[in-house]
Amino acid sequence: xxxxxLFSGGKDSSLSAILLEPFFDVTLxxxxxxxxxxxxxxxxxxxxxxxxxxxxxxxxxxxxxASNMAVDDGYPNRAINHLHACALKCVVSGHAIIADxxxxxxxxxxLNLPDVxxxxxxxxxxxxxxxxxxxxxxxxxxxxxHLEIEENESEKIEKSDYExxxxxxxxxxxxxEMVRTIFPGxxxxxxxxxRRLFCV
Amino acid sequence: xxxxxLFSGGKDSSLSAILLEPFFDVTLxxxxxxxxxxxxxxxxxxxxxxxxxxxxxxxxxxxxxASNMAVDDGYPNRAINHLHACALKCVVSGHAIIADxxxxxxxxxxLNLPDVxxxxxxxxxxxxxxxxxxxxxxxxxxxxxHLEIEENESEKIEKSDYExxxxxxxxxxxxxEMVRTIFPGxxxxxxxxxRRLFCV
Numbered sequence: 254x255x256x257x258x259l260f261s262g263g264k265d266s267s268l269s270a271i272l273l274e275p276f277f278d279v280t281l282x283x284x285x286x287x288x289x290x291x292x293x294x295x296x297x298x299x300x301x302x303x304x305x306x307x308x309x310x311x312x313x314x315x316x317x318x319a320s321n322m323a324v325d326d327g328y329p330n331r332a333i334n335h336l337h338a339c340a341l342k343c344v345v346s347g348h349a350i351i352a353d354x355x356x357x358x359x360x361x362x363x364l365n366l367p368d369v370x371x372x373x374x375x376x377x378x379x380x381x382x383x384x385x386x387x388x389x390x391x392x393x394x395x396x397x398x399h400l401e402i403e404e405n406e407s408e409k410i411e412k413s414d415y416e417x418x419x420x421x422x423x424x425x426x427x428x429x430e431m432v433r434t435i436f437p438g439x440x441x442x443x444x445x446x447x448r449r450l451f452c453v
Numbered sequence: 454x455x456x457x458x459l460f461s462g463g464k465d466s467s468l469s470a471i472l473l474e475p476f477f478d479v480t481l482x483x484x485x486x487x488x489x490x491x492x493x494x495x496x497x498x499x500x501x502x503x504x505x506x507x508x509x510x511x512x513x514x515x516x517x518x519a520s521n522m523a524v525d526d527g528y529p530n531r532a533i534n535h536l537h538a539c540a541l542k543c544v545v546s547g548h549a550i551i552a553d554x555x556x557x558x559x560x561x562x563x564l565n566l567p568d569v570x571x572x573x574x575x576x577x578x579x580x581x582x583x584x585x586x587x588x589x590x591x592x593x594x595x596x597x598x599h600l601e602i603e604e605n606e607s608e609k610i611e612k613s614d615y616e617x618x619x620x621x622x623x624x625x626x627x628x629x630e631m632v633r634t635i636f637p638g639x640x641x642x643x644x645x646x647x648r649r650l651f652c653v
Contacts, residue, residue: 254594275475276595276651350594355586357566366557369588379590386555386582388573394454394550395476451476 256350256381257282259340260306261414262295264396264443265354265384270304271399271448272383273352281306283413284340286316289421295413298445315339319415320422323435329419330361336415337362338372345378356384356392362415401447412444456581457482457544458552459537460506461614462495464596464643465554465584470504471599471648472583473552481506483613484540486516489621495613498645515539519615520622523635529619530561536615537562538572545578556584556592562615601647612644 256273260266260281270279281304283295292308299306315336323332337353341364345351355363364372373380384392396402416436424432456473460466460481470479481504483495492508499506515536523532537553541564545551555563564572573580584592596602616636624632 254598272472272476276472276598350591357569357585369557373588373590379588379594381588381591382586383583384586385557386585388569388579390573390579391550391581394579398454398476 254278254350255280255348256352257307257344257348258304259284259337259344259351259353260295260299261354262298262412262444263354263414264400264402264445265356265359265392267298267302267354267400267445268392268395269352269354269383270302272395273381274304277350279304282309282344283307284309284311284336284343284415286311286336286418287313288316288425289418291413291417291421293413294411294444301445302448309340309343311340311343316418316422319419320426323419323423324427324431327435329416329435332419333361333415334363336419338364338368340415341372341380342376345372345376345380348378350379350381352381352383354384355382357386357388399449399451400445401449402443402445404441404443412442454478454550455480455548456550456552457507457548459484459540459544459554460495460499461554462498462612462644463554463614464600464602464645465556465559465592467498467502467554467600467645467648468592468595469552469554469583470502472595473581474504477550479504482509482544483507484509484511484536484543484615486511486536486618487513488516488625489618491613491617491621493613494611494644501645502648509540509543511540511543516618516622519619520626523619523623524627524631527635529616529635532619533561533615534563536619538564538568540615541572541580542576545572545576545580548578550579550581552581552583554584555582557586557588599649599651600645601649602643602645604641604643612642 256277258270281299283292319332456477458470481499483492519532
């Protein structure tokens with residue numbers, strides 16, 4: 254069975270793909286809204302992990318409206334959730350089984366159960382969140398075993414998640430101070446730089 | 454890493470163990486409250502699946518109080534959740550990582566997020582629910598690939614889950630009519646009878 258995993262190059266979506274690998278034919282998919290070329294990091298990490306990778310272009314109007322949400326709210330969570338929900342709908346249009354790196358303790362991006370069921374029912378698809386039953390301790394243990402990562406503050410790390418393009422468009426439309434207001438600087442982000450060999 | 458998976462012999466806990474197998478050393482654990490010898494089916498299924506299996510004896514007073522809950526409620530859900538929460542606490546006492554077959558669309562047994570976090574924090578353990586991010590369609594697809602199962606109404610199938618001992622004690626204390634009142638007869642249950650060979 255093919256599964257298409259929404260992929261940012263971060264440890265959660267990487268680990269999610271690794272958990273699916275023994276049971277599915279995994280392809281990683283990075284969404285891009287056409288504002289900044291943010292997929293390159295994900296492409297490089299996908300290659301390190303050994304998975305095929307695709308970039309999916311999504312209507313830039315979605316990023317514009319997410320940018321407006323973040324500025325209106327002074328906070329990025331609703332905007333990031335909106336981008337994730339739109340990305341899921343776009344990926345699933347061509348594929349029967351999709352997945353992402355959402356985990357138990359995440360606040361965003363996170364679809365609630367009714368929205369998950371609506372996505373599956375309206376699109377006749379299967380949406381899997383392999384890490385939803387894993388808390389921070391379990392994820393950290395598996396990451397230590399399977400991945401080499403680097404951690405840094407959001408602004409300094411090269412990633413391909415929604416936040417990178419969202420920051421870029423907010424900076425272009427409203428300036429750097431607005432970006433600093435909306436995104437707390439101390440938030441640690443991770444990027445995968447390699448995969449460790451593993452035998453159970 | 455060792456993981457101890459609460460195991461009933463049903464398809465959910467079997468699939469949960471299979472999803473963990475590439476990443477952990479899996480041992481299956483069936484809990485028994487000392488009222489009826491209900492672990493034999495789970496032991497046989499564990500052998501079919503190729504996993505080591507243990508039976509964990511738990512204080513029968515917990516089953517008595519669950520029986521009272523079910524009779525008071527006229528409905529088994531609170532009682533089954535109580536048995537599951539007690540079983541998790543007993544299993545985790547000796548082990549660092551535990552898991553079960555809870556899946557996204559389950560109503561019982563199902564711990565809510567605060568109870569999960571309390572379990573992990575107070576017991577300094579890791580609790581994994583590999584199927585929590587899988588809905589019915591995903592579970593059914595994986596079951597078709599990996600397991601041979603038989604399905605029947607709850608009363609007719611040999612299983613080793615909490616419901617079997619709970620039914621037995623309610624029948625002994627209150628008679629068969631009370632069992633029929635509390636447990637709706639049309640509820641389909643499954644039992645694993647074999648494992649299919651699989652290569653990705």
